[in-house]
Amino acid sequence: MTTQQLIEQIKIKKSFLAVGLDVDLDKIPKHLLELEDPIFEFNKAIIDATHDLCVAYKPNTAFYEAYGIKGWMSLQKTINYINETYPDIFTIADAKRGDIGNTSSMYAKAFFEDLNFDSVTVAPYMGKDSVEPFLAFENKHTIMLALTSNEGAFDFQTLTVDGKELYKQVLETSKTWKNCENLMYVVGATKAEYFTEIRKIVPDSFLLVPGVGAQGGSLSEVCKYGMNANVGLLINSSRGIIYASNGTDFAEKARAEALKMQQEMEGIISLKF
Numbered sequence: 001m002t003t004q005q006l007i008e009q010i011k012i013k014k015s016f017l018a019v020g021l022d023v024d025l026d027k028i029p030k031h032l033l034e035l036e037d038p039i040f041e042f043n044k045a046i047i048d049a050t051h052d053l054c055v056a057y058k059p060n061t062a063f064y065e066a067y068g069i070k071g072w073m074s075l076q077k078t079i080n081y082i083n084e085t086y087p088d089i090f091t092i093a094d095a096k097r098g099d100i101g102n103t104s105s106m107y108a109k110a111f112f113e114d115l116n117f118d119s120v121t122v123a124p125y126m127g128k129d130s131v132e133p134f135l136a137f138e139n140k141h142t143i144m145l146a147l148t149s150n151e152g153a154f155d156f157q158t159l160t161v162d163g164k165e166l167y168k169q170v171l172e173t174s175k176t177w178k179n180c181e182n183l184m185y186v187v188g189a190t191k192a193e194y195f196t197e198i199r200k201i202v203p204d205s206f207l208l209v210p211g212v213g214a215q216g217g218s219l220s221e222v223c224k225y226g227m228n229a230n231v232g233l234l235i236n237s238s239r240g241i242i243y244a245s246n247g248t249d250f251a252e253k254a255r256a257e258a259l260k261m262q263q264e265m266e267g268i269i270s271l272k273f
């Protein structure tokens with residue numbers, strides 16, 4: 001999917017919501033556990049109930065890898081289901097990869113070619129040659145960690161290096177890399193006060209913003225400081241939506257939570273377009 005197509009979807013749906021598909025067998029409704037592939041059945045129900053309210057789905061691969069080969073198959077069935085049934089939805093493999101160049105190339109193939117995700121999250125720690133192999137794929141997007149939502153973000157990301165905070169160095173340096181137009185960045189919703197500074201460095205880039213809902217970040221604060229002329233934000237909520245209920249009404253309750261977020265987003269977008 002191109003960035004322009006993503007922007008069009010945001011305008012059509014009046015939403016910039018990314019629903020996180022972080023499936024934990026201990027948290028999903030018990031009746032699903034009797035089915036052959038509970039993870040896929042859970043995802044399918046959530047996707048069918050929320051697809052008109054969101055523009056993206058973000059399965060975090062940890063929640064699939066934890067169940068071994070069966071988990072990986074559930075991930076494959078989930079991405080295939082989204083691509084076949086709702087092809088206008090942007091898909092994010094939240095895998096936080098990155099390695100020496102030839103290894104990164106294989107990670108990129110796994111997520112962009114084999115699984116056919118639109119995007120993958122990567123860590124910047126290993127630098128240019130660990131990220132550029134991802135950027136080489138046309139109409140695919142690489143979402144690099146900039147300032148993360150967790151407490152540990154302050155361990156390294158905000159340290160001053162050569163007179164500038166490290167997350168700013170990461171943003172600035174990444175703009176010099178080949179095919180950097182394929183980059184998006186992760187900025188945690190719990191760090192809303194940093195968005196103004198971040199927008200000075202990457203005014204036009206899309207930002208994936210996790211941390212609303214279960215982690216306590218504020219949607220309105222993020223929008224106030226982080227939104228650009230094309231919205232430029234994908235706001236993720238995982239647990240706050242998918243675990244709204246663990247009864248047989250789980251999909252309905254997930255829809256209700258997604259709807260609340262979409263309506264808040266519609267209110268904000270309507271002032272813009």
Ligand SMILES: O=C(O)c1cc(=O)[nH]c(=O)n1[C@@H]1O[C@H](COP(=O)(O)O)[C@@H](O)[C@H]1O
Nearest residue numbers: 060121148149186188210214215237238239
């Ligand atoms: O890259 C991410 O998506 C990510 C980055 C970050 O800084 N913080 C963060 O929470 N995430 C992911 O976003 C999701 C947040 O889930 P909830 O807190 O349940 O909404 C999880 O899949 C996290 O792994």
